[in-house]
Amino acid sequence: MQLDGNDHQVTRFHILHGGKGCCLNILPVEEVLDYYMIYYKASIPLPERQDILDMMEHRNPFRLQYGFAPAHPVSLSDKVQYMMTAWEEQGPLEQFHVKSLFYQFVYELLWQIHNRRVPTIKPDLIAQMKYYMQEHYAEPITMDLLAELMDTSPRHLSRLFKRQTGHSPIDFVIQIRMNKAKELLLATNATLQEIAKAVGYPDGYYLAKMFKKYMGIAPIRYRKQHASPNVPSTVARLGIVEDETSLYIDNDYHNHHMFEEELLMYRSRKTPLAITLLLCLTLLLSACSTGGAGSPSANEGTGKSTNQVEANSSNPTATTSQTKTVTTIKGDIEVPINPQRIVVLYLMGDLLALGVNPVGISSVEEGAAFASELDGVTSLGAFKPDPEAVTALNPDLIIVTNEEIYEGLKKIAPTVYIPYDLPVEERMKLLGEILGKEGQAQEMLDNFRKKVEQSKEKLKQAGILDKTATIMESNKGSMAVMTGLGYGRGSQIIYQYLGMKAPEVLQREIENARNDATSKDVSYEVLHEYVGDYIFRSSFEGMIDLSNNTIWNNLPAVKKGRLIDMSFGLFFYNDIYSLDKQLDFIVDSLLKTVD
Numbered sequence: 006m007q008l009d010g011n012d013h014q015v016t017r018f019h020i021l022h023g024g025k026g027c028c029l030n031i032l033p034v035e036e037v038l039d040y041y042m043i044y045y046k047a048s049i050p051l052p053e054r055q056d057i058l059d060m061m062e063h064r065n066p067f068r069l070q071y072g073f074a075p076a077h078p079v080s081l082s083d084k085v086q087y088m089m090t091a092w093e094e095q096g097p098l099e100q101f102h103v104k105s106l107f108y109q110f111v112y113e114l115l116w117q118i119h120n121r122r123v124p125t126i127k128p129d130l131i132a133q134m135k136y137y138m139q140e141h142y143a144e145p146i147t148m149d150l151l152a153e154l155m156d157t158s159p160r161h162l163s164r165l166f167k168r169q170t171g172h173s174p175i176d177f178v179i180q181i182r183m184n185k186a187k188e189l190l191l192a193t194n195a196t197l198q199e200i201a202k203a204v205g206y207p208d209g210y211y212l213a214k215m216f217k218k219y220m221g222i223a224p225i226r227y228r229k230q231h232a233s234p235n236v237p238s239t240v241a242r243l244g245i246v247e248d249e250t251s252l253y254i255d256n257d258y259h260n261h262h263m264f265e266e267e268l269l270m271y272r273s274r275k276t277p278l279a280i281t282l283l284l285c286l287t288l289l290l291s292a293c294s295t296g297g298a299g300s301p302s303a304n305e306g307t308g309k310s311t312n313q314v315e316a317n318s319s320n321p322t323a324t325t326s327q328t329k330t331v332t333t334i335k336g337d338i339e340v341p342i343n344p345q346r347i348v349v350l351y352l353m354g355d356l357l358a359l360g361v362n363p364v365g366i367s368s369v370e371e372g373a374a375f376a377s378e379l380d381g382v383t384s385l386g387a388f389k390p391d392p393e394a395v396t397a398l399n400p401d402l403i404i405v406t407n408e409e410i411y412e413g414l415k416k417i418a419p420t421v422y423i424p425y426d427l428p429v430e431e432r433m434k435l436l437g438e439i440l441g442k443e444g445q446a447q448e449m450l451d452n453f454r455k456k457v458e459q460s461k462e463k464l465k466q467a468g469i470l471d472k473t474a475t476i477m478e479s480n481k482g483s484m485a486v487m488t489g490l491g492y493g494r495g496s497q498i499i500y501q502y503l504g505m506k507a508p509e510v511l512q513r514e515i516e517n518a519r520n521d522a523t524s525k526d527v528s529y530e531v532l533h534e535y536v537g538d539y540i541f542r543s544s545f546e547g548m549i550d551l552s553n554n555t556i557w558n559n560l561p562a563v564k565k566g567r568l569i570d571m572s573f574g575l576f577f578y579n580d581i582y583s584l585d586k587q588l589d590f591i592v593d594s595l596l597k598t599v600d
């Protein structure tokens with residue numbers, strides 16, 4: 006058996022103790038293994054004694070790891086069996102009996118440890134963090150979560166991790182995800198969307214963005230460059246799992262309490278006396294006090310007072326008592342008639358256009374049309390927001406564009422799921438209904454359509470509207486050419502609203518893909534076949550410098566000054582606010598080519 010990789014050779018009776026966040030591996034070498042697992046937690050009684058707090062700070066007994074064969078095993082074995090028998094009765098008196106038996110068990114255990122001078126070790130927090138991140142990379146991972154698991158502060162844990170590894174925890178997680186993405190790209194024919202879900206990103210677009218940023222190459226191009234002819238063409242599975250069926254890993258780090266959760270017991274009829282005990286602390290607090298045991302206090306492991314915790318959970322919202330029902334893709338949802346504290350992810354521009362200022366948002370790309378409008382608003386990150394961070398904002402309405410995020414936040418406040426690829430007209434009408442701004446939303450759409458028609462007329466008069474256009478983004482050694490309207494980079498304004506066409510070889514793909522976020526890698530040798538009269542190039546810091554590339558400079562559109570560089574941040578979003586600014590930029594840039 007192993008605790009955080011430390012081997013313990015187990016024969017007959019053996020006791021193992023691990024603290025919160027530890028990893029237990031059981032690798033049986035014989036056919037039969039019986040063991041009990043006891044999850045417990047302890048609390049610091051109030052008022053908190055300074056000597057106990059000092060002990061918890063410097064040598065927390067509940068985090069220590071040890072394993073030994075007791076000198077008097079039968080007495081310990083009897084108490085555990087009595088505990089199990091009483092626990093199975095499920096009555097309040099029997100559960101109280103379990104607690105008294107547990108105290109007796111702990112006393113005898115500590116007495117034997119003291120007499121035999123059993124060595125103990127402090128856990129390696131960084132090793133535990135690494136293991137957790139390697140096992141849970143596909144799940145939301147925050148410093149607050151890791152700090153809770155390791156019973157320390159996020160700041161201390163982050164500094165300790167960087168000092169020992171040279172990397173921040175988030176960089177470590179991203180590297181794991183990138184490595185897993187590379188494995189799946191080469192070992193399967195899974196789509197980017199499927200791989201994104203498997204490695205912890207909300208969709209294929211964000212995976213592609215992160216992959217290119219950290220690996221220097223688009224994921225599809227990476228797959229083409231490194232594909233092996235021996236790789237199977239079908240997807241066997243997306244998960245990376247161990248093949249050894251005898252390996253047992255306990256990754257249950259939730260807040261188990263002996264009086265809330267059942268004990269886990271595995272027993273064999275062949276060797277009824279072979280018992281292993283794992284005492285696993287899941288909430289860091291001390292029982293080594295002269296104070297009464299009582300029930301756990303509300304401030305366990307948080308470093309906050311009970312009053313602070315209660316204040317956070319009962320802080321009144323600004324929500325009016327009146328509500329209404331709106332129909333969404335998730336069915337009918339009751340929302341406040343006049344929401345005051347709105348958390349919105351990615352659709353910030355739509356709300357700003359309707360005159361609504363959110364209290365929480367997803368991170369804003371540099372150069373976004375509305376960036377200056379959101380200075381000072383709480384950012385919840387680029388991907389999955391921490392539910393605790395969302396809760397802390399006390400929202401009365403949440404608007405999300407990802408189904409998985411919807412499932413994670415819907416219990417906090419009324420939550421509306423609006424798919425990101427929903428047509429702008431449908432999205433604005435739905436938001437207008439939700440926010441009680443139907444008239445304003447319709448007026449905005451009418452004005453935008455009118456502006457589009459005026460823009461088309463300007464381009465037609467300038468002899469531009471019937472020209473072909475190609476949207477692309479530089480890769481190392483190739484170009485990513487947009488073949489769908491859902492990829493951003495101006496595709497909606499250029500192809501959908503202005504109605505400009507792509508070269509014939511691309512136009513068919515765009516019509517088939519419609520709103521999908523699709524692109525294709527094109528080598529410079531054949532790039533001329535895909536280039537239209539105008540080139541719209543997504544530009545960003547660190548993009549490939551093509552100023553000395555002969556093939557690039559000889560493209561007709563480049564030679565004639567019909568290359569238009571578009572800011573990545575400005576063309577990242579497809580909300581009505583951003584689309585309006587994108588329309589201005591594209592039309593003005595096109596008209597300048599004929600001045």
